[in-house]
Amino acid sequence: MTRVVVLGAGMVGAACARELALAGFEVAVVDRGGPAAATTAHGEGNVLVSDKPPGPELELALLSRRLWPRILAALPDARAAEWEPKGGIVVATTGESADALRAFAASQRAAGVAAEDLDAAALAAAEPHLTRDCAAAVHYPGDAQVQPAGAATALLADAVRAGAVLHCGREVTGAVARGGRLTGVRTAEGVVGGDAFVNAAGPWSGEVAGRLGVRLAVRPRRGEVLVTAPLPPTVFHKVYDADYVGAVGADAGDLRASAVVESTRAGTLLLGSSRRRVGFDARIRPEVLSVIAGRALRLFPSLAGVPVMRAYGGFRPYVADHLPVIGADPRLDGLWHATGHEGAGIGLSAGTAAVLRDLMLGREPDIDAAPFRVDRPAVRSGGETG
Template sequence: MARVVVLGAGMVGAACARELALAGFAVTVVDRSGPAAGTTAHGEGNVLVSDKGPGPELELAKLSRELWPAILDGDPNAAAAEWDPKGGIVVATTPEGAAALTEFAEGQRKAGVTADEMDAGALAAAEPHLTRDVAMAVRYPEDAQVQPAGAATALLAAAVRAGAELRTGCEVLGAVRRGGRITGVRTSAGTIEGDAVVNAAGPWSGEVAKRLGVRLDVRPRRGEVLVTAPMPPTVFHKVYDADYVGAVGSAAEDLQASAVVEATRGGTILLGSSRRRVGFDDRLRPEVLSVIAAKALRLFPTLAGVPVIRAYGGFRPFVPDHLPVIGPDPELDGLWHATGHEGAGIGLSAGTAAVLRDLMLGREPAIDAAPFRADRPAVQSEGENL
């Protein structure tokens, strides 16, 4: 039985561990902290197709959206994932935004995404508390949400039931090599041997790769979220303004913000989102939180005066060309990567794990994996963390 060491116990690492364990690998999951303690615990839980234009990432998103219900169906820990296929609504509040959204949605439809334009009556019925100052709205019934930490824990539990072992408090220090091949990792808790190693360390993947002796240009990009006090039902879909797509696709280092509003099963409302390139600076910035709140109030004026009970931020694994990295390392035999999803890792994790499993088994994945390869220029460039 081939032994695989998965570095990272967040959502992507958990999904990969589950798929590989079910495929018959002897899996050991290693994390310097604990399950879902990093990026996964600091996200919103989005499983989206609405924010991705035609191309490889959308194909990965469609595959993931197809896989998620099947993964959770019958799982004894599925309730913790809080799967909610509530759908999403994207709104434009200006004529220019409406024109851009129209073009974007048309391209998605051609790629197989359901994107339904909504008139004022349908929008008011779907979201009665949303501003009426909307130039255009598109509904995406395939969008869904999970509780990130609960979903990752469920996937890890499934991996453990399939024979995987979880080791926490293990920081990766370096690679064990033999004959030009990685045969394990040196950690703060000792050496862990394996026939293959999967780097699923999220925004820390670039540093982990460096410690293993290879190049991988994955950088941290920070995002913040506000959480309101529990409320009566107020927001019924994931609702965001059309600027969100531009913020996701931007490579700018300065603040990129847009309104993203959605409720949780517990009744709180999550307000996002922001993206900033600040390294691993984890300080919350009041001016950033103020921008997020102001943009959210433009969409839902009725939230004015609602208490915000907490704010949190986290780092997302950013790649300059905005595509995940899935596949073998070009320099070190036996090393594989599953990272670089930025803020989409929760939703893309299921498809990522399936693609990685097939590649490691020498099978043809359900989608073309070539765009995600680790030897592409954007990933092998002289990154700022290398």
Template sequence: MSGSRVAVLGAGIIGSACARELVRAGLDVVVVDRGGAAGATTSHGEGNVLVSDKGPGPELELAQLSRRLWPGVLAEAEERTGSARAAEWEPKGGIMVATTEAGARGLADFAAGQRTAGVRIEELDADAVRSAEPHLTPHHTTALHYPDDGQVQPAGAAQVLLGEALARGARLRTGTEVLGAVRRGGRIEAVQTTGGRIEADIFVNAAGPWAGELSRRLGAPVEVHPRRGEVLVTAPLPPTVFHKVYDADYVGAVGSSAEETQTSAVVESTRAGTILIGSSRSRVGFDVRLRPEVLSQVARKALTLFPGLAGASVMRTYGGFRPYVPDHLPVIGADPRLPGLWHAGGHEGAGIGLSVGTARVLCDLLLDRPTEIGAAPFRVDRPAVLGGAADASAQGA
């Protein structure tokens, strides 16, 4: 397999991480994107590297693998090119807060399950909360500290990963949209693009929220859809928020499949002194319009955690699309319907944090090496991913 040609279709953080991992393994890699590197979903994220928002199961295992890998990936980048600082890696830890008795009970049950899966959690008493987050509302019922939560600057982190791949010999083609597949003997051997034909032995669909559309163009559709999120950014403030702080509703919003908009409070600072305030999740297709009513809900919930932000000026707002799969699990592996096609996506709002673990799993599978975590739950041929295609296949059998 060494020297095989791989075309990674998508230059966001997932595609960049895959390119880095694959070229390190000795494969000949080209990264293709219809726009620019990290110019879409990746640049509209918050940079979460979280274990705190995932219950026991395969996604938590992928998050734990990624969390173990991130420091080493960045250390290697710093040693080779001195570029790691662009990622703005900050293992700041997270604090999850419940503000009602019902929320406290739910959070306690959730945390108990996480502890059985090896997640480090520290319960904070009132004094510890005041010391960790002096501006947090005193009207809370439970506060849990997750020391392994971290944060990166999303576009910067993608730049580091892609830069590592390019420094090792990968190539990048931007402004190149994939139009369709060229098959021979039932296998994909090339893609037709706006910049001509690109041949490879392996094609990796890493197109984020557009993975569903790309897969249809290639003739092997997967159920990956856009789910929109909105973020508020304050003007720079004096030190106000010292961890990633979110209310217990966040976990429910992450795991919800509801069509209606889900909102919760996620509040964190950046190195520039701005405060990022999220989050929301809406099933609105690729509609790019900002929704003031959603931003109002997000702001209102954030003020329940940090009342002092009421006087902060909002400098800007932005929204982005996350790749949503109905069963809330990423899609990693070979497509059984079209030899030569692989998928790496469907991470919804967790793609930044899960990128390096996803790349490791994909590379191990592609090279037929043992994976560090069980990869079967992420397989392509599951009903939530194939949808109607799976039903049709079963009927044909």
């Protein structure tokens, strides 16, 4: 039986561990902390198709969206995932952004995404507390949400039921290789051996790859979220400004922010979002939180008097061409990668795990995996997209 060691117990690592264990691999999961304790615990839980232009990432998102309900239906503790197929609404507040939103939605429809234009009356009925100062709105019924830590731990639990073994508190410090093949990873607690190793360490994937002897241009990009006190039902979809798509795709390292507002089952509202490249600087910046709050208030003015209960931030694995990295590393036999999803890892994890499983089994994945290959320029050249 092939022994696979998954490096990372976040959402992507958990999804990969489950798929590989169910496929018959002998799986071990190694994480320097605990399950879902880092990037996964600091996300919003988005499972989105609305923010992705036609292309490879959208294909991966559509695959993932098809797989998520099937996966949850098979989990004994699926309730922990808090699956909410609530749909998303994207709004434009200027004429220019309205034109861009309509064109973007049309291109997505051509790629198979359900995207419904909303007039003013339909928008008011769907989101009665939303500002009426909207020039255009599009409803995406395929958008959904999970509770990220709950979903990841449910996936890990299912992997363990299928035979996977979880090793927490083990930081990878180096590689053991024989004849150009990776045969083990060194940790302070000793060597963990295997036949194949999956680097699913999220924002730390670049560091982990370096310790194993290869270069991987995955860097951290930081995001922050505000959490309000619990409210009566106020926001019924994931609602965001059309500028969000531009912020996701931006290459600049300075602050990019847009209004993103959604509810949780607990009644709180999550207010985002920001994107900054600041290395692993974990300090919360009040000026960033102020920008997030101000943009949220433009969409929902009635939130002006609502208390903010807390704020949190986390790091997302950024790749310069904004595509995940999925597949075998041609420079080191036995090393695979499943990383680089930036802020979309929760939603894309299901499809990523399925693609990785098929590649490791020598099967043709349901979508073309070539755009996610490890040896493409943006991944191997320090972040240049050329």
